[in-house]
Amino acid sequence: MSPPRLIVFSSLFPSDEAPNAGTxxxxxxxxxxxxxxxxxxxxxxxxxxxxxxxLIRPGFRPMAAAFERMDGIEVHRPRWFSLPGLAKRYxxxxxxxxxxxxxxxxxARFGADIxxxxxxxxxxxxxxxxxxxxxxxxxxxxxxxxDEWLIGTDREPKLVEALNAADRLFSVSEALKRDVAVRLGxxxxxxxxxxxxxxxxKFTPVDRDEARRRxxxxxxxxxxxxxxxxxxxxxxxxVIPLLPALRLRFPTLRFLIVGGGVSSGNNAAHxxxxxxxxxxxxxxxxxxxxxxxxxxxxxxxxxxxxxxTEFEGWSNVFLEAMAxxxxxxxxxxxxxxxxxxxxxxxxxxxxxxxxxxSAAVQHALTHPWDRQAIIDYAAANTWDRRIDRLxxxxxxxxxxxxxxxxxxxxx
Numbered sequence: 001m002s003p004p005r006l007i008v009f010s011s012l013f014p015s016d017e018a019p020n021a022g023t024x025x026x027x028x029x030x031x032x033x034x035x036x037x038x039x040x041x042x043x044x045x046x047x048x049x050x051x052x053x054x055l056i057r058p059g060f061r062p063m064a065a066a067f068e069r070m071d072g073i074e075v076h077r078p079r080w081f082s083l084p085g086l087a088k089r090y091x092x093x094x095x096x097x098x099x100x101x102x103x104x105x106x107x108a109r110f111g112a113d114i115x116x117x118x119x120x121x122x123x124x125x126x127x128x129x130x131x132x133x134x135x136x137x138x139x140x141x142x143x144x145x146x147d148e149w150l151i152g153t154d155r156e157p158k159l160v161e162a163l164n165a166a167d168r169l170f171s172v173s174e175a176l177k178r179d180v181a182v183r184l185g186x187x188x189x190x191x192x193x194x195x196x197x198x199x200x201x202k203f204t205p206v207d208r209d210e211a212r213r214r215x216x217x218x219x220x221x222x223x224x225x226x227x228x229x230x231x232x233x234x235x236x237x238x239v240i241p242l243l244p245a246l247r248l249r250f251p252t253l254r255f256l257i258v259g260g261g262v263s264s265g266n267n268a269a270h271x272x273x274x275x276x277x278x279x280x281x282x283x284x285x286x287x288x289x290x291x292x293x294x295x296x297x298x299x300x301x302x303x304x305x306x307x308x309t310e311f312e313g314w315s316n317v318f319l320e321a322m323a324x325x326x327x328x329x330x331x332x333x334x335x336x337x338x339x340x341x342x343x344x345x346x347x348x349x350x351x352x353x354x355x356x357x358s359a360a361v362q363h364a365l366t367h368p369w370d371r372q373a374i375i376d377y378a379a380a381n382t383w384d385r386r387i388d389r390l391x392x393x394x395x396x397x398x399x400x401x402x403x404x405x406x407x408x409x410x411x
Contacts, residue, residue, distance in 0.1 A: 040074065044080070115134075116139050139397065197387075198322075202295070223256060225326070233310040239255065243283065244279060256287055299324035305346075319339060322378035331350070
């Protein structure tokens with residue numbers, strides 16, 4: 001039984017120009033690559049009008065190298081035509097049309113057994129069409145708000161088509177499985193829930209005094225931290241207005257915001273203005289985007305991870321924070337309850353209940369947490385456990401496809 005060969009298909013994938021885009025996909029699939037052969041195709045949306053958008057949003061659609069090797073793995077980035085902000089209902093068709101020829105040529109050399117796509121639309125929809133053209137089975141992973149928010153729009157029929165056309169579906173959380181796949185009529189047994197994991201080599205406890213010394217934070221400060229893209233769904237703008245009241249209770253309070261803008265938006269200027277408006281610009285520290293191997297020092301300098309997210313499929317940063325010993329205060333939305341599973345590791349509050357959130361933060365800053373228990377909980381959610389299931393799923397699908405092709409040939 002030979003190991004199945006995968007083409008990973010995702011327009012969201014890290015590059016030198018966007019190093020934190022889709023890191024959760026790379027972390028997951030590069031671990032699969034230790035067991036199964038893979039190549040990555042990360043199509044880049046492009047139009048001749050992108051330069052106009054960059055006049056207003058300088059980081060819009062940064063173009064990465066068409067080819068590179070990451071950790072010895074081929075990463076291809078063919079361009080595909082997509083008008084910015086317009087006619088998005090045609091993106092799936094345009095993506096499939098633009099990349100099918102490239103995928104055919106790549107597959108003639110690589111000999112794939114499965115196309116592994118991430119997000120339903122446009123990537124997943126396009127991948128099912130490409131897979132059909134190449135005679136390959138296709139898997140789609142549901143990953144978050146990008147999938148759920150298209151329900152009720154003109155792209156909902158495309159979601160349904162992708163869900164039905166895929167040979168197997170993965171979801172990073174039970175919430176996404178329920179709220180997207182099952183809601184749109186997919187049988188529950190077609191969807192395997194396989195969450196993301198945490199890398200304990202990168203996220204590990206460090207000495208708090210040393211972490212604060214590195215970052216210039218007073219040793220007696222009460223420190224909150226939030227990590228993520230500076231976009232509205234991450235909820236930094238909801239936490240900042242709560243800080244004046246929290247500061248009355250905790251005079252040494254600090255709030256670290258670790259993250260940066262993305263090509264779809266950058267809320268930094270608004271957040272900075274909001275901090276000034278509420279008189280807390282002296283305690284809100286914008287740390288910018290940080291490499292993963294540096295994040296442990298930011299987590300290590302904090303007391304509590306606090307993020308008022310609007311939606312999460314499965315939030316990696318919660319497990320990262322826990323692996324560094326931090327309790328998590330967040331909202332009861334999406335898959336958050338599947339990560340923050342008990343009061344021993346954090347607190348969930350209703351969406352959006354600012355009084356509840358503020359009270360939960362106050363509790364978290366004064367509660368005698370068993371930090372080792374939090375670390376142990378994160379350690380039970382490593383990537384290795386997820387990868388074993390993924391490899392087994394890919395192998396089963398490849399075996400099924402092989403047996404079907406054998407029966408067809410026999411006829």
